[in-house]
Amino acid sequence: MRQVGPSMAADELQRLIAILDPDRIPGRLTLICRYGAAKVAECLPKHIEAVPREHPLIWICDAVHGNTHAVGGIKTRAMADIVSEIHTSFEVHARMGSRLGGVHLELTGEGVTEVLGGSMELAPEELGLRYEVRPRAR
Secondary structure, three states: OOOEOOOOOHHHHHHHHHHHOOOOOOOOOEEEEOOOOOOHHHHHHHHHHHOOOOOOOEEEEOHHHHOOEEEOOEEEEEHHHHHHHHHHHHHHHHHOOOOEEEEOOOOOOOOOOOEEEOOOOEOHHHHHHOOOOOOOOO
């Protein structure tokens, strides 16, 4: 898997699209973008411009994973950054005549403490209260 993010050059995106969907089949290709709130306004327009208008692909914003950082050795995200990246993605697509087709979110009904801010106004010192992320098996 290769994410569409700040490190992907426009020509690399064009090559991948040509390889993965040369026949331009509607619904075949979905681009999951992870830029981070600080880089989406700069990077997303370049990627939208790189994709031929007539190519029937779907753009998805993955702002949860695009805004991951560590606080005291704990992987977290700030709700304000997640919301900002989603909002900016919609604005950029609208301004460029493109369409954001979806947003990837991770939700739980559990009282976990993994995202800073939000309606619970979680502070960094509260992350460890009910932190549920487990390391990946290698």
